Amino acid sequence: MTTEWKTMTPEQKYEALWAKFLSTEGKPFASPQVAELYRRRVQRLKDVCELKKPDAVPILLAVGNYVAEYAGISHGDMMYDYDKMAEAILKFNVDFDLDYQVAGNGLPGKAFDRLGFRTYRWPGNGLPKHMPFQMVEDEYMLPDEYDQLIADPEGFFLRVYMPRIMKSLEGWKMLPSLYGVMELPMALILLGTLTVPAVQEGFQAWIDAGRLAAEFFAAAGKAGAQLTFQHGMPNYLGGFTKAPFDIIGDTLRGTRGIMIDMYRQPDKLLAAVERLVPIAIQMGIEAAMSAGLPLVFIPLHKGADGFMSTKDFNRFYWPTLKAVCEGLIAAGCVPFLFVEGGYNERLDALADSPLPAGKSMWMFDYTDLAEVKKKLGNWACFGGNVPVSLFYAGTPQQMADHVKKLIDTVGQDGGYFIAPGAVLDNARPENLHAFIQTAREYGKY
Amino acid sequence: MAQELVQAIADLNEKEAVALTRSLLEKGVSPLEVLDDCRAAMQIVGERFESKQAFIPELIFAGEILKQITEIVKPYLQREATAGKKLGKVVIGTVQGDIHDIGKNIVVFMLEINGFDVTDLGVDVPAERFVQAVKENGAGIVGLSGFLTVAYEPMKQTVQALRSAVPEVKIMIGGGPINEQIREYTGADAWGKNAVDAVVIAKQWVGA
Numbered sequence: 001m002t003t004e005w006k007t008m009t010p011e012q013k014y015e016a017l018w019a020k021f022l023s024t025e026g027k028p029f030a031s032p033q034v035a036e037l038y039r040r041r042v043q044r045l046k047d048v049c050e051l052k053k054p055d056a057v058p059i060l061l062a063v064g065n066y067v068a069e070y071a072g073i074s075h076g077d078m079m080y081d082y083d084k085m086a087e088a089i090l091k092f093n094v095d096f097d098l099d100y101q102v103a104g105n106g107l108p109g110k111a112f113d114r115l116g117f118r119t120y121r122w123p124g125n126g127l128p129k130h131m132p133f134q135m136v137e138d139e140y141m142l143p144d145e146y147d148q149l150i151a152d153p154e155g156f157f158l159r160v161y162m163p164r165i166m167k168s169l170e171g172w173k174m175l176p177s178l179y180g181v182m183e184l185p186m187a188l189i190l191l192g193t194l195t196v197p198a199v200q201e202g203f204q205a206w207i208d209a210g211r212l213a214a215e216f217f218a219a220a221g222k223a224g225a226q227l228t229f230q231h232g233m234p235n236y237l238g239g240f241t242k243a244p245f246d247i248i249g250d251t252l253r254g255t256r257g258i259m260i261d262m263y264r265q266p267d268k269l270l271a272a273v274e275r276l277v278p279i280a281i282q283m284g285i286e287a288a289m290s291a292g293l294p295l296v297f298i299p300l301h302k303g304a305d306g307f308m309s310t311k312d313f314n315r316f317y318w319p320t321l322k323a324v325c326e327g328l329i330a331a332g333c334v335p336f337l338f339v340e341g342g343y344n345e346r347l348d349a350l351a352d353s354p355l356p357a358g359k360s361m362w363m364f365d366y367t368d369l370a371e372v373k374k375k376l377g378n379w380a381c382f383g384g385n386v387p388v389s390l391f392y393a394g395t396p397q398q399m400a401d402h403v404k405k406l407i408d409t410v411g412q413d414g415g416y417f418i419a420p421g422a423v424l425d426n427a428r429p430e431n432l433h434a435f436i437q438t439a440r441e442y443g444k445y
Numbered sequence: 446m447a448q449e450l451v452q453a454i455a456d457l458n459e460k461e462a463v464a465l466t467r468s469l470l471e472k473g474v475s476p477l478e479v480l481d482d483c484r485a486a487m488q489i490v491g492e493r494f495e496s497k498q499a500f501i502p503e504l505i506f507a508g509e510i511l512k513q514i515t516e517i518v519k520p521y522l523q524r525e526a527t528a529g530k531k532l533g534k535v536v537i538g539t540v541q542g543d544i545h546d547i548g549k550n551i552v553v554f555m556l557e558i559n560g561f562d563v564t565d566l567g568v569d570v571p572a573e574r575f576v577q578a579v580k581e582n583g584a585g586i587v588g589l590s591g592f593l594t595v596a597y598e599p600m601k602q603t604v605q606a607l608r609s610a611v612p613e614v615k616i617m618i619g620g621g622p623i624n625e626q627i628r629e630y631t632g633a634d635a636w637g638k639n640a641v642d643a644v645v646i647a648k649q650w651v652g653a
Contacts, residue, residue, distance in 0.1 A: 065595065121544065131542050131595070132593070132595060134543070134544050134545070134593070136544065137545075137546070137547065255501075255505075255547050256505055256547075259501060259502035259505040259506065260502075260505060260506055260509055262502045262506075263457060263459070263502065263506045264459070264506075306500060306501065306639060307500060307501050308500045308501065308502055309499075309500050312500070312502065340621075341621070387622075387624065387626075388594050388622050389594075389622060389623075389624050389626045389627050390626065392594060392597055392627075392630075393597070393626045393627055393629070393630040394626060422621075422622070424594075425593060425594045425595055426594045426595060426597060426598075
């Protein structure tokens with residue numbers, strides 16, 4: 001980060017990030033028309049984020065496994081055959097003529113194999129080719145490890161969590177404190193550990209995984225650049241981070257573990273989510289800065305209606321998530337909260353404890369958007385609510401009706417984008433076409 | 446009935462519940478009576494869940510307390526407690542291709558405390574295993590769970606397989622992406638948004 005950046009106010013950073021995102025200068029666009037199309041689409045996003053009325057309602061998609069399915073390749077190919085993956089991404093975006101590009105669930109399967117990830121199963125690792133990757137719920141952090149996590153989160157990840165969840169990194173259990181490198185004689189302890197074959201094997205796996213992942217990044221990057229510069233489709237999600245409660249509840253303690261901790265050791269859990277706030281902020285900023293665009297995707301899981309009481313939501317979930325959002329906003333980023341499940345019972349809590357106006361975007365699944373508009377509309381840009389079941393089992397007519405109704409009820413004043421309620425894993429092409437066409441024709445202001 | 450113990454479990458006072466269990470047993474109270482208290486307490490937790498006074502953490506933690514008490518009671522048990530009268534048999538599982546089980550486990554918990562005899566087939570369950578299980582134990586109700594939209598197709602296939610092999614069985618479906626549209630698509634008899642719905646539907650079907 002430049003000195004200049006460090007001295008900028010949050011508002012200046014925000015404007016600088018958008019300016020970089022909006023800029024078409026010196027970028028290899030196919031034609032001035034394509035560049036203009038790109039610029040208009042980014043401007044549309046910026047306008048809704050700031051609760052203004054743009055030229056049209058932005059049409060955003062969140063797509064997972066449907067990219068592979070539509071292109072007719074297996075989920076296994078999506079993780080192992082990067083050329084096929086890139087073709088599938090191009091075909092999907094171009095055929096549906098999207099406004100903002102999506103990548104689907106392409107992942108570097110070979111790199112994950114080399115590391116020996118245990119937290120997921122995927123086609124090629126315990127699942128057949130036609131099935132998509134899925135997480136395996138377990139206690140990957142033990143109930144008595146909170147103190148270690150709180151004292152030194154990165155050390156805990158390096159020496160405890162990573163060796164546990166990646167077979168090839170088992171030897172890293174033996175890594176000593178890194179602080180010895182302050183002095184040559186003290187560094188001997190670190191060097192001594194580096195002579196151990198199991199430790200070396202961990203570093204070798206890390207290097208190999210990097211080499212294997214490079215192939216993936218090259219293919220995905222090429223497809224992404226083609227969509228941006230040939231088709232004027234911006235990639236809208238720059239970074240990725242998580243709510244501190246979900247960090248612990250998803251892949252550390254697991255759902256069961258964290259919910260027992262809410263009763264058995266609430267103070268440790270609260271200290272841990274607090275401790276993870278700066279880390280979650282840093283994770284989002286790093287990714288957004290390297291992508292050069294402000295939106296940071298935050299999928300929300302265990303704070304949804306029914307998962308816990310609103311009292312617990314206000315105690316365990318929202319304060320630290322809010323702190324993460326505020327930290328991102330202070331760095332000029334825009335948290336893009338993907339609210340899976342329902343948040344109907346949380347809206348009052350959010351309304352009582354709002355984020356700065358015009359600095360966050362919210363994509364809702366089952367939450368009533370009319371209520372969202374009423375309760376959060378003065379500070380939150382929002383969208384979503386087109387059920388994934390409608391994409392799969394509905395008709396184009398039903399889709400068109402639903403889209404029109406949403407735009408009529410909540411999309412008249414700007415500050416609104418149209419999007420599915422959740423990530424599309426399956427759909428009928430005619431329904432997705434109807435979604436895009438209707439939104440495009442009906443969503444003009 | 447030891448009202449104190451029922452209250453301690455229902456209010457999720459783990460230490461008190463465990464201590465009370467120990468002292469009751471040491472005083473010579475029958476282990477079966479302690480288990481009855483557990484059932485009564487779970488009933489209360491279930492009712493609180495239904496009325497949205499309790500949520501998933503409360504269900505999970507209640508289950509955790511129950512597990513501990515069962516461990517303490519075990520050595521005192523001469524013979525297995527005779528199971529109370531059951532409302533009916535339910536076969537349940539997450540359909541093939543989906544390995545999520547949290548929602549399904551909550552449904553199992555709620556059905557069990559409401560008096561159903563539940564056979565849980567686990568996750569990633571092929572249609573044939575549902576058919577086989579129903580044929581083996583004569584269950585009148587099947588519950589199909591799915592968290593991903595990838596579950597739509599296997600759900601539909603499982604419903605079809607059950608319809609042709611055991612036409613009399615009632616089928617309910619549930620999980621994140623399930624709604625009336627998907628019930629119609631899969632041909633199931635009913636769908637539920639949550640575990641409370643599952644209990645209501647199952648009770649309706651057995652006429653309870």
